[in-house]
Amino acid sequence: MTGGYGLLVADLIGVAVFAASGGSAGVAKRLDLFGVAFVGFAAALGGGILRDLTIGAVPPLAFADWRYATTAVLASVAVFWLHPRLNRLRRTVLVLDAAGLGLFTATGTLKALEAGVPPVGACLLGMLTAIGGGLIRDLLTGEIPMVLQREIYAMVALGGAIVVTILQRLGLTGLGPLVTAAVLMTGVRLLALYRRWSAPVAVP
Incomplete structure (x- = not known):
């Protein structure tokens, strides 16, 4: 598997996971099929669109490559029809969400660095790539964004983005370091959930 192809696969897996997350939120709010698909699309691709607009990559990859939008819509529609079964797989969904967080942070940070964004800005864009879709999802469904509440989520993304940037500066490029950083973030996020950090x- 080449680095470019591996990056694409990682990106699309992250898209599917976050689309499913957005679709689940839409189902919980009793939105219709279009609403569920729209929220899923926004949750999956919102962060990447914001990143691409920031680095001047227009049109954003979500619109330039049909595979991204198609993956997001198909995953959302699948959740719409299969949600009774998915409700019994809450732990699985949490694991997939943690994996999506790691994948999106790693790929978002790497793309920012490749676009010539300085390290600090690349870390912030990597974090935004990972949490931006969730922010949009929660706003669309009338919820206080999860990343602004007590859960260790955005902090994991920011820490992971820093790790990716350091690896890049050390010359450790390619799919291996990318996957390593993504797995590290996934593990930390799952540990935070288990330990309830x-x-x-x-204090009022």
């Missing part, structure tokens, strides 16, 4: 909040 949370960020501090202000």
